[in-house]
Amino acid sequence: MSRSFTGCKRCKARRQKCDEQHPECGRCKAAGAQCRYAMQLQWGGRAFSRSRFGACVGPGGMQRLEYSPGEFVYTTVKNEQMSPVESMTPVSSPSSASSPDLPLVRQIDPFSSLPPTHKTLLQHFIRDASHVTSCHPGMQQEICKMIVPMALQTPSLLYATMALSAIHLEALNNHSEMVKTAPDIARLMARSLEHFRVELQDPTRKGSDALLATARTLCLAEIHSGAIQPNTWRAHIEGARALMTTTQTSATPNTAFRKYLDRWYRSIVALSALNGNGPPIGEKFVDSESRDDWMANDPDYLDDYWGFTVQLADIFREIGVIAWQRHRNNSEALEFQGGDEESEERAATLEKHVLGLIDRYSDGNQLVFYPGVAERLSEDSIREFMLCNEAFQHTALIHIHRRIRKVPVSSPEVQYSVKQILACTSQIVPRSGLSPWVMLTTPLFTAGCEALGEDREAFKQLFLSLHDTTRIPNVLQSLNFLEVYWADDDKNDEEDWSHYLDRMNFDFIPY
Template identity: 30%
Template structure:
C-alpha cells in the first residue's frame, strides 16, 4: 500500500521552516535538529485571519517596534488551537453558534450600571459571573479600594457596550472562580475563552477597524486571565502583553494631551499594562527584549517614587529592574552556562566580566541607599487620603521587599553568588519577615501583591524553616485571593527545592531561572 506523503507542516520548528524541510514537530527537539545538532525552538507566527500580517493595521503597528514581532513559546506549551488572535492556528470554533454566546452580543448603554434590572437581557449565569468580577476578581487585582473602583467604573460600562470585552471579563471571572475552588462549569469556561479570542480577532481583522480603549482593555484582560489561570496555556500571557504594547504604541501616535492629563479610562489601562510589563522583567525568561517603546513612554505617567496601584512596587525601581534584566542578558548565562539541573557540588559557576561586576555593584549600592533613606510611600493624589494606617504600614513593608527582590536578582542572576551567601540569605530573611508582618485582608489591599517578592525569596531559600514560612504565606495568599499563578509558583518552588536537596545543592548551583527555561515554563509572579 502506497504511503501517504507527509505534508510540510505550518507549525514546525523555526529551523525546519527556515530550511523549508519537513518537521516531525517533536518537542522539545525535532528529529532533524537532533540529527544535525542544531538548536530547536518553536515560535508563534504572528498572522491575521487570512491576510498577510505585515499588511494588516496591527502588523504595520508592530513594524514600528521590531522587538515585538516574534514571541517565542515554551516548547512544552500546547496551544491546541488556542494560540490567541496574534498567532496562527486560531481556528473558528463551532462553539460560537452556542445559544448562550449570542446573548453576549446585546449592546446596552451606560444606564445599565445605574439600574441592575436592565441586565435582564444577560443570561443568569453570566450575570453571576459579572457580579463575581465586580465584587471578587477586581478586589484580588487591586492594592487599594480606589483602583478597584476604577476597574469597576471603567471596565464594566465599557464591557456592556463592547461584546468581546464583556466575554473576556466573564472568562476572567470564571477562571478566578476555578482558582478559588468555587463550582464552575469548565465547558462554559472553555466556551467563554474561545469566544473572547474569536470575537476580538474578528474585530481586529475588519478593514475599518478603529483602535480604542475597549480593544486594549480586552487584550489586557486576556493577558491577565492567562497569568492567573494556573498554567492552562503556559507562556501565552506574553503574546497578549506584546499585543497590548503594540496597540498602546499605535495609540500614542494620536494622543494630543500630556500623558499626565489622559482620560481616566486610558490612564488606568496604560497603568495596568505598565504594571504587568515591569513585573515581567523579573520573571527569569530573557527570550523577549526587556522593554518596549510603549513602556518607556508610559513611564512618564508616574511621579518619582509613586507606588504602582496593582503590583505595589515604587516607580523608582523600574529603571533598576530594566538594568538588572539588561545585565543578565549581557552576562550571557542563559546561553553559555552549562545546564544547571544536573549540576554537582564541584561545578564551578561562571563569572561575569569586570565591567558587568562594576555596574552590578553600582546598582546594589543605589538600592542599599534607597533602603537606608526610605521615605513614606507616595501615591496618586486621590489615593493617599483613602488609606488606613494598616494599608500604609503594609505598603511600606511591600516597598522594602521589592528592593530586596531586586538585590536577590543581582546577587544570583548577575554576580552568581551561591544561595548560602550571607547577603543572599539576609535578603531572603528580610522578605519573609516583612511579608509575615503584612495583613491578607478580605478587601483590596497590599497583600494581593506579595507574590513576586515572596517567589524571589523562595527561589533562594535553602533552610527548611524559611521554606515552610514561604509555603504558609503562599497558601494564605492563594486561599484568600485565589489566583492560579500563586499555586503554580508554589509548585515550581517545591520542585526546585526537591531538585536542590536531591543534589545536596545548598549553594544554589541549580539556578531557578535556568530550571524554568529548561522546563519550558514562563511563570509571571504577578
C-alpha cells in the same frame, strides 16, 4: 438603494449604504465581518439643566454619567455609600402609597439583556474577583466603573472579564488545579479571542481603550489560571505593546482609563523582566549617567496597583535585560572581551540605586502616592504598602545577586534579603483582596527559591495562606514549582530559578 437610518452598525460607522438584510447585510457578508443591528438613541434641543424634565427633577436630582468618551446618559444621583454592585443592580421603585414623600426612582439594569450565566459571572467579577486585582477599595471601584460599562459594548472584553471571573469562581470551589482544563473557561477565552481578532480589524476601534483593556484582561486570565505554556500570557503583553505603539501615533485621548492601562503595562513588563524564560519585552535600558539624573529629579511614586514604586519598576526592567544578555551569551558559549566586567559594573550600579531607595524610606520618609490616593487610605494600609514595597526592593537585590552576579544561594547578602522579605510579608495581614497582600506572589516566590532550612516552611505557610485568601490558582502553581525546585538536589548552585524553569520548558510568571 434609498437612504435609511436603520442600517447595521458597521455600515453606519463606515458611512456606507446598508441593504438591511437580516441576519447580516450584504456588505458585512461579503467582507466576512460581524453584522450587528442596534438602535442608537440621540437627544437634542435645550441643555438638560434648562429643559422641562430637568426643571421637574430639580437640582441635585440627576447626574450625567459618561460611560465612554462622548457617550453618556442622565441617571439618578446614587448613594455615596453604595457599592459598585449596588450601583449597577436594579432596585424596585418605592410605592407612592407607602412612601408619598419619596420620588419614583427606577435604575436601569445594564445586565438585563445578558443570559443568566453571563450576568452571574459579571456580578461575581464586581463583588469578588475584582478584589484580588486591587490593593484598596478605591481602586477596585474605579476598575469596575471603567471595565464593566466598556465590556457591555465590547464582546472580546466581555468574554475575557467573564473568563477571569470564572477562574476565580472555580478556585473558590476548591478547583484551582483544574482551572486550566475547565471547558467552560476555555470556551470563554476562545470566544474572547475570536471577537478580539474581528475587533482588531475594525478601523473604528483603532487605538481604543477597549482593545488594550481586552489584552490586559486576557493576560490576567492566563496568569491567574496558572498558565505555563509558551506564548500564553506573554503573547498578550506583546499584543498590548503593539496596541500601545499604535495609539501613540493616533489621536486617542489620554483618558483616566488610558493612564491606568499605561500603569498596568509598565508594571507587568517590569515583572515579566524578572522571568528569564525569554528576552525582556521592550528590551532597553538607560545609561548610568541618565539614570542618576532621573532618580535625583523625578518623584518616586508608589503605584498602588502593584505595590512598588516607579523607579523600582524601571530597575526590574534593567535587571531583566542584563540577566538575559548574560544568560544568552553563556548559553551560546560566546566569548566577548570585558563581558563579565561590564555586567558586574552594571549590577553594582543597580544595587547602589536599590540600596539608595531602601535608605530613603528607612529614614522615615513617607512613600509618595499618585495624587488623590493617599487621602483614601488608612494608616494601616499605608504601612502595609511600605512593607510591600520593601519586599519588592529586596526582590530586586536577590535577582541582582543570583541572576547577574551568580552569587551562591548561601551567601550572606542573599540570605539577608530572604529574611527581610519574610519579615515584611509576615507583617501584612492576610485578606481576600483590597490589600497589598494580593501582590506578594513575586517577592514570596523569589525569596522562597533562595530560602534554606526552617525558612522554607515559613514561606510555604505564607503561600498556603495567600492562596486560601485570594483564591488565585497561580499562587498554588507557584508553591508547586517552589517545592519541585527545593527537592531537586542535582541543580547547579549557580542556576537560578528562572533558568531552571527554562530548562524544564515552563513559561511561568509568579504573579
